[in-house]
Amino acid sequence: MKSKLEKLKGTCVGIAGCGGLGSNCAMALARAGVGRLVIADFDVVTAANLDRQYYFLDQVGRKKVEALAENLRRVNPDIVVEAHDLHLGPDEVVRVFRDCRVxxxxxxxxxxxLMIIETVSEHFPDKFIVAGSGLAGYGGNNELRTRRLGSLFICGDEQSEVSDELPPLAPRVAAVAALQANQVLEIVLDDLEPARGEDVWDE
Amino acid sequence: MKITVNNNEVSMAGETLSVRELLNQMNFTFPLIVVKVNGHLVKKEEYERIFVGDGDNVEAIHLISGG
Known part of the structure; x- marks a missing residue:
């Protein structure tokens, strides 16, 4: 296992968005030893973000990518973080994540x-994309799952939509972020093939 | 025709259906869905012009806001 984990040092992973999913997923990957992260977001940290995002009160008002890069390096000083403070559209996705395996x-x-799934499928058929879908509210541990469609993995319950009645709460958001990070490790450590024809369904 | 939708075999009336018609009949109600037919991603603007027929494998997953 130790030699397997060495592989993570040479791996580049892209994080598209640094909110609840992105900040928690990036932190899990940094702790696991991924060598290089490319993070992108246009937003700044607000006090309201602290209910589920991996930032601290003294970082309110700062650019999310800068604050997250700082937090990642505090955990893992060897990590290379490439931070992009921008709005991600199709062109930016292609440019920014070119070197990322996942x-x-x-x-x-x-x-x-949907935009990033379509863009990655079209421009980077050899890359994996690990998405989150359905993470609002609380409870329902056993409804959280991961489904594979070729090079696309989707983590979440696929039904709970964020609303005033169903806010995104820290445990479930972090759980889905951890499912995403765990899927990234499996892709890298088990050398999964993106173009595999047969998809896996868990039911 | 018999097709596979999310790993379940289903029988539909007729010989072909557009992806749009199929999604409507299968009650995929959220506005944003990832659809693959025989492993190929179908973009939203292609729903009317891509058709599925006997033996095709369709996968559809809702995309839900929140992150």
Missing amino acids: IVEAFDAADMK
């Missing part, structure tokens, strides 16, 4: 999730 989709809005 891209973690960590956006909030469903239309952005």
